[in-house]
Amino acid sequence: MTIRNNKDFGESVRLERLKRNMRQVDIARKASVRQALISELENGATSARLDTVLKVLAALDMDLSIVPRRKAEFDPTEY
Amino acid sequence: MTIRNNKDFGESVRLERLKRNMRQVDIARKASVRQALISELENGATSARLDTVLKVLAALDMDLSIVPRRKAEFDPTEY
DNA sequence: CAACATTATACGATTTATCGTATAAAATCA
């Protein structure tokens, strides 16, 4: 899943959290942040710090990786 | 390249920048930040905001992606 | 070595993320 802005990140967090049947407060506790922050991040309301991004991803058992840029995938909602 | 902390990010930025024969100031201009900030980030001196991370990676033609966590690779420097 | 180029550091000012806490709003369920 490629992340190009805060909204992408928020959507990914929400998606992965729901896949795991977790509540915001569960992620928050694992990542040692507030439930309110998870809400804000999922809604793309703020640009998290890298360490916060990493804590949240760790709570989801996910990693961040940097990769050569690829063209954007075809997005049917654009048509 | 997996990023698990600020230092990993900084090292990756420096590595990719040098691969491209670019100076810190070149990345800084492309990303609309200060040369001093690139230096700080490469040295892991600060936890950049996600939007800053994305601007810098864009200047390197790279993307951020989130992936399922894998066990750490074998690291011979630990032995 | 001497000039030049690049990177690192400093410092005060400003902006922003995050906190703690509380509550409103929305969703779920019995």
Next chain:
DNA sequence: TGATTTTATACGATAAATCGTATAATGTTG
């Protein structure tokens, strides 16, 4: 529907990122 759970929002306080600018330190090259 009513109770309960979950998520969103508010607000002031604190900590931290980023800025502009300047300069020190280091590296490179002739």
